[in-house]
Amino acid sequence: MADKGAPISVTQPSTLETRGPGSVNVALDINGVSRVLNLEPRVSLLDALREQMALTGSKKGCDQGTCGACTVWVDGRRVLSCLTLAISCEGREVTTIEGLAEGDELHPMQRAFLEHDAFQCGYCTPGQIMSAVALLKEGHAGTDGEIAEWMSGNICRCAAYPHIRSAIREMRDRKTGQ
Ligand code: FES
Numbered sequence: 001m002a003d004k005g006a007p008i009s010v011t012q013p014s015t016l017e018t019r020g021p022g023s024v025n026v027a028l029d030i031n032g033v034s035r036v037l038n039l040e041p042r043v044s045l046l047d048a049l050r051e052q053m054a055l056t057g058s059k060k061g062c063d064q065g066t067c068g069a070c071t072v073w074v075d076g077r078r079v080l081s082c083l084t085l086a087i088s089c090e091g092r093e094v095t096t097i098e099g100l101a102e103g104d105e106l107h108p109m110q111r112a113f114l115e116h117d118a119f120q121c122g123y124c125t126p127g128q129i130m131s132a133v134a135l136l137k138e139g140h141a142g143t144d145g146e147i148a149e150w151m152s153g154n155i156c157r158c159a160a161y162p163h164i165r166s167a168i169r170e171m172r173d174r175k176t177g178q
């Protein structure tokens, strides 16, 4: 039998503070507002947003990372909030669909979705829009095929995909002055 070597140590570094399993205070920055929530470390960012902060724009379509309805940004990157622990967002900037408009002024992508009729029931829409804005920043909107690929983590059962793509196309072309 091959020598499997010494067992790997699973001791936590002493600098890591153990928190939980009961409720702990977690400081979060959501849409530019700092909040301290008291929650168990097992609570997902999605549940913290929806149930503790009444930010119900982010939706739960599956809670297992397959539908994209829960897409938000953490430090400007799109993430699935159902697979993100709220406690792991301490010290980071979280942005949700509620943080996209400037007061009463819609974000241009929100307006483009309205103008292109890019939703029906609206349940996937917050996630689609958070993904779409990030997609442009990532530079992944070169062609329709590329848009489809890089938006494929956001499912729409109303099948608004062609209209979602045309909203994204318009924003891309406006950005590049075409
Ligand atoms: S609820 Fe997060 S991916 Fe479906």
Ligand code: FES
Pocket (backbone or CB within 6 Å): 118, 119, 120, 121, 122, 123, 124, 125, 155, 156, 157, 158, 159, 160
């Ligand atoms: S608009 Fe209904 S699921 Fe996308």
